[in-house]
């Protein structure tokens with residue numbers, strides 16, 4: 001393994017444990033040239049930040065979600081359309097993401113711009129389909145939790161368990177579906193790899 005790769009992995013091992021996102025950019029020798037902390041599900045880049053990402057290797061974490069624990073795995077997620085859009089727009093050399101015990105590596109290889117943008121829209125639409133379903137499940141969860149508060153008994157506990165399981169299943173389906181989409185369209189002009197970190 002190159003020194004650069006070792007340095008990047010050391011940073012990834014640190015940020016993967018956080019329950020908020022952190023983005024870190026490296027030069028080709030693996031020196032940190034930029035680091036920014038975000039919130040639970042995003043890091044907000046200013047135009048000034050974005051300039052610092054061009055030609056860099058940029059990694060970030062997706063905070064561990066309970067979602068995956070339910071299914072007996074340490075972590076799973078998918079790149080967001082926003083991750084890949086930023087990579088295309090500013091010309092990031094390699095975009096990496098770590099979650100649980102997984103590492104995802106993505107590179108654009110001079111794609112046809114129109115095809116690439118259509119593809120990003122396709123991911124974005126899919127994200128929205130799932131976000132709507134998940135918003136419904138969250139509403140239902142709030143309802144059954146209220147009922148459980150008023151009347152904590154085996155029956156209301158079962159309702160909570162059922163809705164939670166549905167919610168987790170939807171998150172997992174979302175990640176699986178988007179990963180499948182990204183994995184299966186590499187002819188557009190990018191590469192995606194997935195590695196186990198342990």
Ligand SMILES: [Zn+2]
Pocket residue numbers: 060061062079080083097
């Ligand atoms: Zn991301």
